[in-house]
Amino acid sequence: MLAKFLFAVFFLSAACSRMDESENEKVRKYNEKREAIYRLDHEKIFAHCDVFEKKREKYPWEDFSHGGILKITKEYFRCKGSDMNPPIKVIRGGEEIFDCGGLDKHGLPFEQNKEFVYPILIELLNYIQLKSNSLVVLTTGHRCPVHNRYADSSKLASTSKHQLGAEVDFYVEGLEEKPLEVVKWIMDYYQENPNSEYNRFFKCQKNPEGLKQPGWYNKEIFIRIHDKTEGRDFDNRHPYPYVTIEVRYDLQKNESVVFDWEKSVKNYLKY
Numbered sequence: 578m579l580a581k582f583l584f585a586v587f588f589l590s591a592a593c594s595r596m597d598e599s600e601n602e603k604v605r606k607y608n609e610k611r612e613a614i615y616r617l618d619h620e621k622i623f624a625h626c627d628v629f630e631k632k633r634e635k636y637p638w639e640d641f642s643h644g645g646i647l648k649i650t651k652e653y654f655r656c657k658g659s660d661m662n663p664p665i666k667v668i669r670g671g672e673e674i675f676d677c678g679g680l681d682k683h684g685l686p687f688e689q690n691k692e693f694v695y696p697i698l699i700e701l702l703n704y705i706q707l708k709s710n711s712l713v714v715l716t717t718g719h720r721c722p723v724h725n726r727y728a729d730s731s732k733l734a735s736t737s738k739h740q741l742g743a744e745v746d747f748y749v750e751g752l753e754e755k756p757l758e759v760v761k762w763i764m765d766y767y768q769e770n771p772n773s774e775y776n777r778f779f780k781c782q783k784n785p786e787g788l789k790q791p792g793w794y795n796k797e798i799f800i801r802i803h804d805k806t807e808g809r810d811f812d813n814r815h816p817y818p819y820v821t822i823e824v825r826y827d828l829q830k831n832e833s834v835v836f837d838w839e840k841s842v843k844n845y846l847k848y
């Protein structure tokens with residue numbers, strides 16, 4: 578009997594407790610007031626920062642472009658050897674001649690612990706892009722000796738200054754058939770940067786390398802035009818004439834730039 582009584586008391590008290598909670602919730606909701614939290618100008622704890630426009634930093638390529646055409650850097654001069662595995666080869670005179678593996682296998686020529694291409698070549702190519710508002714297409718920049726031999730095994734090419742980063746082959750998009758206009762821009766560059774020592778150009782007495790077009794030179798560079806059928810090494814298997822600029826004289830060091838076998842073979846990093 579006592580047990581029944583105690584159970585009834587417990588049951589009633591639990592029911593009352595639930596009713597209290599529900600009542601409390603109703604009261605809380607009735608009195609509830611919602612308000613957004615605003616930050617104020619004079620707040621000291623979380624003071625506002627001054628707002629100002631921040632211009633985004635330029636992407637690297639935006640700093641190096643002329644009217645949407647990317648500026649040429651020494652990266653454009655990397656060896657165009659094939660990275661095929663196994664290495665591709667050509668058979669000439671019964672001999673297998675392998676390609677170098679390309680830019681994954683070696684770097685550019687080294688000068689004072691940095692990769693190096695003669696700056697005048699880069700400057701002239703960018704000048705041509707600026708003046709023509711057209712893309713300069715490099716077909717050959719630096720050639721390591723291995724790729725140089727693979728691309729062109731002739732005796733003449735064996736001493737090519739491509740191996741020193743001192744020579745470049747290229748054509749200009751839209752002006753493929755007008756290499757003489759390109760030559761004129763190269764000469765214009767020197768007229769805009771006058772220096773009595775090297776702004777005068779001379780025409781070669783004999784056409785260089787037996788080419789159809791004459792060559793031109795000043796103190797610093799030598800210019801050649803390869804006709805559609807000339808100079809078709811593996812890097813120049815396109816159907817256009819192309820222009821070659823070769824560095825003759827290093828104005829910084831005040832010395833002639835000549836082919837150096839040891840320099841061409843040893844002076845670049847191999848990976």
Ligand SMILES: [Zn+2]
Pocket residue numbers: 656657658677678679680683720721722723724
């Ligand atoms: Zn190479």
